[in-house]
Amino acid sequence: MANLSGNAAYYVAAILIGAAVGLVGSAFHLGVDALAHGWPSFLDHTLGLDGVTLYAAAAVVAAVMALVALWLVRRFAPEAAGSGVPEIEGAMEGLREVHWRRVLPVKFFGGLLALSSGMVLGREGPTIHIGASIAKGVSDLMGWTARDMRGLLAAGGAAGLAAAFNAPLAAVLFVIEETRRQFPYSARTYIAVVLSSIASAIATESITGNVPFMLLVVPDVPMGMYPLFVLLGVILGAVGVGFNRTLVWSLDTVRRIGLRWSFYIFPAVVGLVVGVLVFALPEATKGGEILAVELAKEGRPLGILALIVLLRFTMTMASYSTGVTGGIFAPILALATTIGLCYGTAIDTVMPLPEHGLQALAIAAMGGLFSATIGAPMVGVVLVMELTGSYGILVPVLLTTIFANMVAQWLGGRPIYEILLDRTLALEAQASETPPAAPAPSPAAAQPQEAR
Template structure:
């Protein structure tokens, strides 16, 4: 193809394919979301309603069901597509850098079915990682079909991943910014690839809104906060910067400990234990299970006591580490947002014991905390700001959100924190290099 064709008709074909990729991802993402919600509610209802189980029999049955779903999800990943483990975002970043391969014909079904099982079981995982990975897999399939060059393929991978994030949270602007800020080292930036990302995100968002509605997914009403309260949001940002560094380091530590256990014994022992625990918690303490986006909204509106919120923070932190360390398909965006919301509510409740706070201040702290912890863990403060505003519709607290996010990111960097996806990609590459070295002939 000549240069003129690349600049003219080539661009047109590229944009059309990007929009089609976004459309397909919007359908798949909406189906994935509906499937997780439906199956996650169906199996507990079946045990309690249809089978009419009660007491120990109910808890035992729930534990077994959740454990089976977890183990089947892990088996699919380990048997067919090990790269479908976890979030999938590090895999896409690695593929855009030429370090990983997107085997879309395996990742697509494994990520969809495996993610459906793991998230529906009650594990504290998010659907945004799987949808981003699914979106990039659809883009890779389209690129292979069109026989495009490596640079065009990488640009389309970014477009598919952005479409996946747009479908997960109905947040197209945050999806575009995620590519620009999070994958800034890997994204082959040009007007051609940038437009493709925007078109894919818009197409995905339009389809998602058509299928699921256009109301912000975590709609929260809040009024403008007085300027005198801004230092409190800075303090919250500093706190979340510390928490973000602790979150990332604990997550990697947990992954390493569970992998060592798997190498010594079996990779299925720990996931089975976690699945059994989750099954019981789904019935006894649902606040400690699932992604937590809707939980974040409920907690913000209910006004629970400080002690209860502190317990929820601790439980969700522990269960997030345990759930992600199982190795099943599932992301960490949603757990981070739910954990941050609870921390923000704790912070506001504690502050209210010593200072008079304006009305809806608790809600404002909860909202801004989402952006702060996202900025500290993911390392993308601008994405955190925009994502939170698109998710909640709380544009009245734009300045507090910006302050919290940027100070959380600054604190994280000051403490030596690094973006979690960057760390996870390096860990994956190191493990694979170690495996190749151990099998190399001496």
């Protein structure tokens, strides 16, 4: 009877956490949307700026937003840099500590500024970290054991992903597949994750509506196209490994710049460039969820699509390397969609694709690149289904996703969050072994300022 009572309290806590995360996550997303559209509209329509003056003003605004976002991270919560997912996985493994009191405000307001500036970052990372931080606060309040606390961290993180994309099933699978090494699996913790995801989805839907986040329905494709999806998966497997390695190289390069001169130089440059691109080439800015749907429907020329792929790849690396708050789920999905469109458009010039064939390849590419970079193929499949509503092409998406994962493993690729966590731990160990050459900085400033 005592065990039943304990389970009931645990489940109630999971539901309350999920609902809170859904509300906070929705407020975060609405705030990002409002600010991201608000400041460009103010410069363009309210102030009536144009030409060089408009570009200069936009560059300054975006740079200031990026710098303030980075200052919040470096000054108050260094662990809030980047997506935060490696931090949560590290905490579930007992390697990291979730300082929820400082992470929550920095992740919310720092993420609001960073994403609204136009940098190519995703909203899912901040909401996952926010969700886990809320769960840690509840766990501290209730005084639960370390195992129960880790279970609630997973529940809060899942609720954050559910709120980000209105994808509760993918959120549950994310815990099972992505955090399989760290999640303290039991009936109690598993049920808590499911309940928290459901509660988050209900809260999110009550505010934003029950519509797929990237609605792009493709009914079905002929079986004769299936080999094209296999080949697409092979290509994306290689792209995913290259993506992860380039991201780590970018982080290391920007860190060297920061150590030699200042950690604020590179983010300032990225902000200036992003501000100009918001008006000059908006396709190269922001998370890209809406862009992905628009591109799939518009049918742009191959050369333009290839240019967008190059620009978004470059801006994703640059944006994430700044050390501000922001995720990589959404940028990966948008990049994958554009790669799929490039692939399909190139094939269409040789042999005409069937109706909806181009859109089907674009949707399947999302799952493929997600699987190759994140290392969670089933999450990629279900996430794509929930995001687009295209359940009719489940088999093609499965083919693309699993072959991408197979090729990524064959090439020696590792899940990006695993790589980032190992990198963070290695940098901290290195910093602790190096004697300071000057008076020690404050505790917050002494921690590695890295994007997770």
